[in-house]
Amino acid sequence: MKVRVGVIGTGAIAKYRHLPEYASREDVEIVALCDILENKAVKAAKRFGVDENKVYTDYKEMLAKEKLDAVSVCLPNYLHAEVTIFALNQGLHVLVEKPMATSVKEADAMISAAKKNNKVLMVGQNQRLAPLHVLAKKIIDSGMLGKVYTFRTVFGHAGPEHWSPSGSWFFDKQKAFAGSLADLGVHKIDLVQFILDDIEEVACFSAILEKKDCTVDDNSIAIVRMNNGIMGTVETSWTYKPKEENGTVFFCEKGTLKMAVEPDAPLVAYFNEPGRGRLVFEVPALQTNEEGGQFNTGVIDSFIDTIHGNIANPIPGEIGKKALTAVIACMESAKSNRKVKIAEVR
DSSP: OOEEEEEEOOSHHIIIIIHHHHHTOTTEEEEEEEOSSHHHHHHHHHHHTOOGGGEESOHHHHHHHSOOSEEEEOSOGGGHHHHHHHHHHTTOEEEEOSSOOSSHHHHHHHHHHHHHHTOOEEEOOGGGGSHHHHHHHHHHHHTTTOSEEEEEEEEEOSOHHHHOTTOGGGGOHHHHSSSHIIIIIHHHHHHHHHHTOOEEEEEEEEEOOSOSSOOSOSEEEEEEEETTSOEEEEEEESOOOSSOBOOEEEEESSEEEEEEEETTEEEEEEESSTTTOEEEOOOOOOOOSSTTOOOOOSHHHHHHHHHTTSSOOSSBHHHHHHHHHHHHHHHHHHHHTSOEEGGGOO
């Protein structure tokens, strides 16, 4: 039985991720699209074979008129909670882009709505689904490299204006709530919590170094300590040129594990033990925002498979809330110039 899907917001993330990934599945029908810019939604409808009569500028009208099973929420961050909760209360499964909300209170309300309506709420934090990172977690958990001491994770590119030409909302605090931290940092925070442990405490510096007419950070560097004592840095930037950086390194007792750092080896381990040297693991490269680097993230597959009951939800609202809470802790640290414990964030 096909899952009937509507997509709310037809900007870059829908164009490059949600719509093509839905279209690749035989068990999905893209029924309707919604965007306040009608011409943008019409273009998307033509590209993905959606009836142009099923294009809307009001998501509530779309949900009232169309028989849907699920929606993707691909909107500016400040709208995530409102639209997600409304859709859940209409009895629909929801895949919401990251960060799932702009406050812990909003995240809690979204989680409650999903539970009340017994519907899937999944957050688009795709890095934990990448085969590269899934294998890295298995390697770390196996003890092959011994105890993890510290790590460094980086996500930076030239800025959202290059990825989403109409995405000026990224630079507006009222709509985005945070800059590179919310856009990119939420991915890396989720990744290290997936592989290692939950974050306990953060100390963060943020700045606007380049972007004009910008009220959110375009660069942030956070030092974090996990519950298990592992320490590391999370670096995010909208000023990395000409190439993006999206790598992670774990410095361990018996060697080092590098993910998406070396061009010829997406996942490689270096061992301290004489004679072992360098071990390259066969695994697909990490998808990127650059030309030729956009391919299946696994998010849509996981969402649809969860709806079918084939798998457990890999990124439920509770997971999204953990990443969001750590982002907010970083923001509070940067603003107050002090360390912030995750437990302090409300």
